[in-house]
Amino acid sequence: MKQQLILLREENDLLNCLIGQSYNQRTKFEAEKILTEIHSKAQDRSIGKMALCYVIDKNQVLGVGGSTLLKDKKGKITSNLILDNFGLWLAKIFSTLTTSNQSFTGVNTSGANSPIHSRALTSNVFNITSGGAVGIRLIVGSGSTPPARTDFFVQTKFVIAPENALFASGFPVYNSGLGNFKNLGSIIAGGAGTINESALVDRMRTQASGIADLSLFRDIISPAVPFIAGQSIALEYTIQL
Amino acid sequence: MKQQYVLLRKENDLLNSLIGQSFNQRTKFEADNILKEIHKQADQYSMEKAICYVIDKGEIKGVGGSSLMQNKKTGEIVSDLVLNNFGILFAGVMSRFRAVDKIVSLIQKTGSPITLKAIGTATTFPQLGFGGIGNSFQVGSGSTAPARTDFDIETAFGTAPENTNMFPASDPVFNSGLGNFKMVASITAGGAGTINESIWIGRFLNTSNGTNEYAFFRDIISPAVAFIAGQTIALEYTVQL
Numbered sequence: 054m055k056q057q058l059i060l061l062r063e064e065n066d067l068l069n070c071l072i073g074q075s076y077n078q079r080t081k082f083e084a085e086k087i088l089t090e091i092h093s094k095a096q097d098r099s100i101g102k103m104a105l106c107y108v109i110d111k112n113q114v115l116g117v118g119g120s121t122l123l124k125d126k127k128g129k130i131t132s133n134l135i136l137d138n139f140g141l142w143l144a145k146i147f148s149t150l151t152t153s154n155q156s157f158t159g160v161n162t163s164g165a166n167s168p169i170h171s172r173a174l175t176s177n178v179f180n181i182t183s184g185g186a187v188g189i190r191l192i193v194g195s196g197s198t199p200p201a202r203t204d205f206f207v208q209t210k211f212v213i214a215p216e217n218a219l220f221a222s223g224f225p226v227y228n229s230g231l232g233n234f235k236n237l238g239s240i241i242a243g244g245a246g247t248i249n250e251s252a253l254v255d256r257m258r259t260q261a262s263g264i265a266d267l268s269l270f271r272d273i274i275s276p277a278v279p280f281i282a283g284q285s286i287a288l289e290y291t292i293q294l
Numbered sequence: 295m296k297q298q299y300v301l302l303r304k305e306n307d308l309l310n311s312l313i314g315q316s317f318n319q320r321t322k323f324e325a326d327n328i329l330k331e332i333h334k335q336a337d338q339y340s341m342e343k344a345i346c347y348v349i350d351k352g353e354i355k356g357v358g359g360s361s362l363m364q365n366k367k368t369g370e371i372v373s374d375l376v377l378n379n380f381g382i383l384f385a386g387v388m389s390r391f392r393a394v395d396k397i398v399s400l401i402q403k404t405g406s407p408i409t410l411k412a413i414g415t416a417t418t419f420p421q422l423g424f425g426g427i428g429n430s431f432q433v434g435s436g437s438t439a440p441a442r443t444d445f446d447i448e449t450a451f452g453t454a455p456e457n458t459n460m461f462p463a464s465d466p467v468f469n470s471g472l473g474n475f476k477m478v479a480s481i482t483a484g485g486a487g488t489i490n491e492s493i494w495i496g497r498f499l500n501t502s503n504g505t506n507e508y509a510f511f512r513d514i515i516s517p518a519v520a521f522i523a524g525q526t527i528a529l530e531y532t533v534q535l
């Protein structure tokens with residue numbers, strides 16, 4: 054189902070106050086605080102995932118944008134949307150106690166259906182690495198269409214490497230005090246562009262012993278963040294439980 | 295780290311308006327809406343909510359839901375807490391793109407730690423072949439505010455079947471429009487008591503190819519729900535994404 058949502062991009066303009074500051078833990082903390090405050094306006098919240106994207110040059114923040122609030126036709130404001138892939142997958146992990154295989158059909162980043170075992174008697178479970186690496190990677194793009202749960206990748210990829218492809222994130226560590234964990238990755242831009250969107254993508258092993266990249270989150274980044282070749286692009290997803 | 299929370303139990307008293315009504319889709323919908331409205335005042339949301347009903351001959355005798363909590367130090371109101379076990383496992387599953395094992399340590403229901411493979415070359419946590427894998431619930435009478443370090447129900451009932459796992463009859467189905475899934479389990483009480491708490495339990499494979507149970511969510515149920523032998527106890531969890 055395509056949801057008709059309006060992007061509330063200007064709400065995030067407060068993030069511009071961080072431009073020109075050094076990129077460090079304090080600035081990252083401030084950016085998160087600002088975005089959390091903005092998203093507290095939402096009447097409907099998601100699991101609590103939030104993206105922040107920075108463009109950095111010589112350790113100075115040149116641009117910073119975060120997940121955009123959305124408004125539906127009835128005026129209800131939502132913080133952001135998780136994608137169907139994530140919901141289908143998590144619901145199957147949360148299924149009842151049995152000894153039977155469980156599977157779901159995700160949509161991969163090419164738009165094709167990918168049947169995946171959430172649990173199984175065989176080794177073809179989503180998190181088995183015998184057929185190659187699995188796990189989370191990130192991507193940025195320039196598309197600015199509001200997210201829909203049925204989205205399966207960024208809308209518009211960049212043309213030049215490495216910003217045109219998935220890039221690795223660090224190892225997330227669960228923080229018990231804050232109840233969250235973060236996936237942070239960065240690249241050095243090869244070309245120029247303007248970041249309007251981001252996605253978090255999980256590579257899973259498929260039922261047929263192959264691999265599939267499934268987008269779990271897609272966010273519209275506001276304010277948009279321009280970059281040129283040689284600048285660092287850092288993208289951090291916070292998953293708040 | 296033990297967090298110091300005060301339970302805001304009286305906030306849920308509006309649920310008492312459903313006592314005496316028939317237990318059906320309409321009353322369940324109303325209970326959901328009432329609880330959602332109450333939890334809107336939270337400064338921090340979590341992803342799960344529980345609603346517990348006691349039913350006799352189709353009539354609601356009692357209904358309670360997840361209690362809001364207030365942080366003693368900051369005054370911040372939180373909707374409820376997801377336990378460390380879930381955060382640690384989930385952060386492990388959402389680990390960076392990798393071909394090597396990602397092993398996490400959880401606290402079993404018995405209180406002792408055990409390791410699981412969140413990602414691995416073989417026998418990861420959702421793999422079958424060594425016993426049933428999946429999820430169930432339990433209710434209890436303990437009324438201490440939840441802490442992220444909780445690993446079991448605080449006070450189990452003395453009489454079967456309410457003294458142990460409640461197994462949902464069907465798997466949760468992700469609702470893309472609402473962005474959530476629900477799971478419900480019900481039993482006929484063997485004794486009498488008052489329900490003050492509920493937990494969500496996952497049973498998964500450990501790194502030694504045995505299965506263990508882990509509490510993922512613990513909720514204080516308000517108002518407390520009294521039951522006697524022969525009455526139906528129904529517990530529904532909603533996971534909102």
